[in-house]
Amino acid sequence: MSHDFKPQGAFAHSASVDALPPVEQHARQYATVRQAHETELIEDYVELIGDLLTHRGEARAADIAARMGVSQATVSKMIRRLNELELVTSRPYRSLFLTRAGKAMASQSRERHDIVLHFLRALGVSDDAARIDAEGMEHHVSDETLDVMQRYIAATARQSEG
Amino acid sequence: MSHDFKPQGAFAHSASVDALPPVEQHARQYATVRQAHETELIEDYVELIGDLLTHRGEARAADIAARMGVSQATVSKMIRRLNELELVTSRPYRSLFLTRAGKAMASQSRERHDIVLHFLRALGVSDDAARIDAEGMEHHVSDETLDVMQRYIAATARQSEG
DNA sequence: TCAGAAAGTAAGCCTTGGCTAAGTTTAGAG
């Protein structure tokens, strides 16, 4: 069954005295994080634009700026980038639209975000903390971990149904 | 008991049709993530320096570069920054040392890192994925979530003892 | 002991993602 969930048992809490990982593996870990950083912001913007389109019918630069907590100028510049990356289409002074690729990115980000958020809540984290943590964590969770989170959510749901 | 662990039950998996959070809250979420980004790299370097000092007895720029997967020049520049921030002390062409503040940051980062890593493994994530995810996640996990993770680890340990 | 390799530094370049200030366009209220 794909939604089986079995914790694997805890290990001794002693990584700080563990040997360092081999140099190449260590370097790959950091490379993955740097890589994630490059796409992170882009994904956040695209995800937000998708949400605004879904919930408000349009995505205006002013709304994006207010929700991101940055200046309109910053948003304007970022929109140019998203355009170059062919994630959005825009006409000057007009609302934005997502391209096919933009829509795909938005829904994928949204899905990851939701899974992480629900996982944290299912684990017992408060709503406020879960929201903030999910925002930061979503870009650093592998498909494998995401899968485990989904199974955990499903298992917890079955449990609470009795 | 402080190490009690009770899952809180899953919610309907439907945040994508949830209303958007209030503007101010939304902005605060992103601000927190941006904030984390600023300290993230610094913490990674300091944590690595601490690990090298612990496991190798010294922290050389060449080792840091190899493990971070960046050029020596990049490390050299970063060391200057860490110096300015009074996290390390260094004499030209010599190995590094952590200041009191640096040591504190290193051990705190190391601890968060370990908790996240052990949590992921306890959850059933493979070692490789857990390592990579932990590296990225550690900077985005609130104290509250960290606490929940620790209780989960403890609970899973008791369970597997039988 | 000293010459070449390895380690470290410095200078200067690039991109990203913030900002402010100043100008342009759009939209809505009177």
Added chain:
DNA sequence: CTCTAAACTTAGCCAAGGCTTACTTTCTGA
């Protein structure tokens, strides 16, 4: 209809964190 406020864009600034290339210092082994 028009004029002002809000929305948007542009230009130009800054810091961070990469890079390469060129130089200096240290270490080591023949």
